[in-house]
Amino acid sequence: MINCWKNCLVLVCLCLSGGSALADTVTIRADEWYPFNGVPDSESPGFMIEIAARALAKGGHRVDYQNMPWERAVNAVQNGRIDCIVGTRKGSLDLVYPEEAQGIEDTAFYAIPGKKWTLDKKHLMANKMAVIGGYSYDEGMLDAHIAAQSGKGLVHVSKGADALDKNIKMLLAGRVDIVAESPFVMLAKLAETGKTGKVVEVARMNKPYDLYVACSPVKPSSKEYARLLTDGTRALRDSGELKVILDKYGLEDWK
Incomplete structure (x- = not known):
């Protein structure tokens, strides 16, 4: 009987230990969008990942x-299969957002040299x-155009981990005229691929928007993660650590 109780106690301790370890691991997913988020387990995983890691570590x-x-990451976070995604604007998805942003971005438009183009209906x-696929570009005219013309010849929607590479190849091959993308991301990708x-x-929206690490709406832990991301980002800024992170990626603080 004593041995039985000892064995049961060991099992309970192991279960509790395993549960705690799982609770302490925050799963973050997204397609590669360097310099915001890059290659996992690398020296430069992306500045938003570095901010999140330091904030959540507190x-x-x-x-x-x-x-x-x-699109898979969005579905997974909305259904609670992962904790958070990185690189979304507030309100574009039904998620739990920090009060403080972890980045900022704009949308630019790219073409081959010599192309003249303006962002208007014409x-x-x-x-x-x-x-x-799955990106929100302006929550206005451009998003409406994409929704209306996708699959009808005027808008090509690329998906998968290599979506931007596909779009650049199509542009250079003359299959599309314009590629919409983040300036930071496009410049990094062009440098990487030569x-x-x-x-x-050829044009820029000039409507910068905040970017967030946002968490699942169905997980009770999300509010705590959002609080830590808010407090941690502010603390990193106050201490100068945020500047060190951004300097590594050749960027400046957006505030």
Whole structure:
């Protein structure tokens, strides 16, 4: 009987220990979108991942960050299969957001050198554009155009981990005229693939928006993670650690 109780006690302790370890691991997923989030377990996983890891560590948590196609990541976080996603604007999805942003971005438009293009209805209807599935670009005219013209010849929607690579290849092959993308992300991708100068910015939305690490609406832990992300981001800014992180990626604080 004593041995039985000892064995039961060991099992209970193991279960409690395992539950605690799982609770301390925050799963974050997104498609690669460097420099915001890059290659997992690398020296430069992305500045938003580094911010999140340091902020969540203040609550005793560690981050498990892996790449996942964006639409799959969105579905997974909405259904509670993962804790958070990285690189979304507030309100674009039904998630739990921190009060403090972990980044900022704008949308720019790219073409081959010599192309003249303006963001208006006339040019949208006269040019083929490539975008990435599941992204929100402006919550206005451009998103409405993408929704209305996707699959009808004017808008090509790429999906998967290599969606931006596909869009650049289509642009260089003449299959599309314009690619919509983050300036930071496009410049990093062009430098990485040796295509700097072959693809150029022709227009910019000039409506910067905040980016967040946002968490699942169905998990009770999400409010705590959002609080830690808010407090941690502010603390990193106050201490100067945020500047160190951003300097590593050649960026400046957005505030």
